[in-house]
Amino acid sequence: MSIQNNIDRITDILRRDDGISGAMHYTEQISWVLFLKFLNDYEENKADESFLEGTDYNHVLRKDLRWNQWACPKDDDEKLDVKRALTGDDLIDFVNKTLFPYLKAFKTNTNDPKSLTYKIGAIFEYLDNRIASGHTLREVLDIIDKLDFQSSDELFELSQVYENLLKSMGSDGGNSGEFYTPRAIIKAMVETTDIKVGDTIYDGAIGSGGFLVEAFEFLTANGKKERLSAKEWEKLQNDTFYGQEKTSLGYVMGMMNMILHGIESPNVFRGNTLTQNIRDIQEKDRHNVILANPPFGGKEKKQIQQNFPVESNATEILFMQHFIKMLKLKGRAAIVVPEGVLFQTNNAFTKVKQNLLENFNVHTIVSLPSGVFLPYSGVKTNILYFDRKGATKDIWYYEVNPPYKLTKNKPIQYEHLAEFVELFHNPQKRWKNYTKAKETRYDWTIPITEIKDYDLSAKNPHTIEVVEHKSPKELLASIKENDAEVNSLLNQIEILIDG
The missing domain is CATH 3.40.50.150 (Vaccinia Virus protein VP39)
Structure with a gap:
C-alpha cells in the first residue's frame, strides 16, 4: 500500500477522534507522528553509516524515547510486542506527560540554532498532542510504523504526500x-x-x-x-x-x-x-x-x-x-x-x-x-x-x-x-x-x-x-x-x- 493510501487511512481514523476538528488539526497531528518516525529512520541510517566508518553515532533522542522503544516496540520476530506497546490512557499519559515535555525542552538545552536538537525543540515548542483516544493513537502509530523512510524513493513519496x-x-x-x-x-x-x-x-x-x-x-x-x-x-x-x-x-x-x-x-x-x-x-x-x-x-x-x-x-x-x-x-x-x-x-x-x-x-x-x-x-x-x-x-x-x-x-x-x-x-x-x-x-x-x-x-x-x-x-x-x-x-x- 502506498504512503498516500496509508495517510488517507490515518485521516479517516483521526476524523473520528474527539480531539480532532478539521483538516488543520489532523494535518498537525499526522505531522508530529510522521516526523518522529522520520527522525527514527534518519538516526538509524546515521548510526549504520557511523558503524561502517568505525565511529560511534550520538543519537539525538534518549534511548527509551526513541520510536522503536515507545511507539512500536518489537519482539524477537520483529513483530509488535503487545506486552510493551502502550495503548489507551497509558499511551496518552506517556505522550502528554513524558514524551512531549522531553521534546519541548530541546530548544533550551542547546546553544546551537543550526543543530538538529535545536530544530526539534523549536518544532515541538509549539505542538501539543490533540489526539484524545489512546486507542486511536495506537492505530495511527501501527500504520506509520510500517513506512520506511530510509530509501530515497519513499522519502520522495513522503515529501509529495506531505505537500498534499x-x-x-x-x-x-x-x-x-x-x-x-x-x-x-x-x-x-x-x-x-x-x-x-x-x-x-x-x-x-x-x-x-x-x-x-x-x-x-x-x-x-x-x-x-x-x-x-x-x-x-x-x-x-x-x-x-x-x-x-x-x-x-x-x-x-x-x-x-x-x-x-x-x-x-x-x-x-x-x-x-x-x-x-x-x-x-x-x-x-x-x-x-x-x-x-x-x-x-x-x-x-x-x-x-x-x-x-x-x-x-x-x-x-x-x-x-x-x-x-x-x-x-x-x-x-x-x-x-x-x-x-x-x-x-x-x-x-x-x-x-x-x-x-x-x-x-x-x-x-x-x-x-x-x-x-x-x-x-x-x-x-x-x-x-x-x-x-x-x-x-x-x-x-x-x-x-x-x-x-x-x-x-x-x-x-x-x-x-x-x-x-x-x-x-x-x-x-x-x-x-x-x-x-x-x-x-x-x-x-x-x-x-x-x-x-x-x-x-x-x-x-x-x-x-x-x-x-x-x-x-x-x-x-x-x-x-x-x-x-x-x-x-x-x-x-x-x-x-x-x-
Whole structure:
C-alpha cells in the first residue's frame, strides 16, 4: 500500500477522534507522528553509516524515547510486542506527560540554532498532542510504523504526500489557507529568479515553507545534487534558506515540510517579521534572492508601523518596505502582491512605489487571474519582480489566462504559467518581436516614462472587451458564486482607505 493510501487511512481514523476538528488539526497531528518516525529512520541510517566508518553515532533522542522503544516496540520476530506497546490512557499519559515535555525542552538545552536538537525543540515548542483516544493513537502509530523512510524513493513519496496534506489544510479555508501558496505559482517564481548554489534565499512569511522547499528541489533535482561538492552541499544545507513565520502552526508546518524534503538545517525562526526596524538592516543582513507571498488584508498597530519610513496599517505595504530593505546588491526578488499595491495611489502606496521604481529595477509584473487563492481569499493578485541593479526603465507585463474560471476545485496549474516562464527566459519571443494573433497576445512592455502617478496595474492593451449577456437566473448564480470574492475586496478597500 502506498504512503498516500496509508495517510488517507490515518485521516479517516483521526476524523473520528474527539480531539480532532478539521483538516488543520489532523494535518498537525499526522505531522508530529510522521516526523518522529522520520527522525527514527534518519538516526538509524546515521548510526549504520557511523558503524561502517568505525565511529560511534550520538543519537539525538534518549534511548527509551526513541520510536522503536515507545511507539512500536518489537519482539524477537520483529513483530509488535503487545506486552510493551502502550495503548489507551497509558499511551496518552506517556505522550502528554513524558514524551512531549522531553521534546519541548530541546530548544533550551542547546546553544546551537543550526543543530538538529535545536530544530526539534523549536518544532515541538509549539505542538501539543490533540489526539484524545489512546486507542486511536495506537492505530495511527501501527500504520506509520510500517513506512520506511530510509530509501530515497519513499522519502520522495513522503515529501509529495506531505505537500498534499498541506494543500488540503489550505483548501479547508479559514485561517489555515494563508499557509499554502499554489505549487504552480511557486514553481514558476523559482524558475524565473536565477537561483544558484551559494545564494541565500529568504522568505519573511514562510507559511508552510513552499518557496524554500521548491528552491531546494530546483537546486538539487535532475542530477544537480550529485554534481555538488561537499562544501557546496554543506552551504546548501546550513547557510542558504532563511525566513520567519508569525504563527506557531505555520512555523511548525513549515519546519517539518523543509526537514521532510531534505533541508536538514533551515535558518527559519518564529516571529513577526514586521517587528524589526528596517532602519537597522545592513548589507550583511540581506539576501541574494527573496521569494514570498506575504499576508495581505491585515492591519498592524501604530507601534509596528513606526519600524518603517512610510507608515501604514496595511501589511502588504509594510512587507514591501521590508523586502526592499532585505535585498542584497545585485539581488533578485519575486513577491506576490494584491492588486491594490499596483493601482493604489494614496500617500503611503505612492511613496513606496516611488522608492521601488527609482532605486530598484522593476522589470516584470505578472497579472494572476482571480480565484488563485480561493477559498482563502478571492482578491486578485500579481507577481512583482524586481532586482537591485539600478532604476526601472521598462516593465514587461504578462497576463495569465487559464482556459476556465478558477475555483476551489479547479485550481491554477503550472501549464497556465508555462508560456510566461518561456517568454521570461526568451525575450526575443515576446510579442513585440514575435507575430501572434492579436487576440492571443498576453504580454506587453511599458516604458517607465508612460507610467503615470505610480499606477503599475496591468492593463492589457491587446484586450478586446466582449459583452456577455446573461439571463437573470445566470446572473443570480454568478452573484452567489462571487460572494466570497466581494467580501474580500470590500475588506481590501477598507484597508486601502485606512492606509
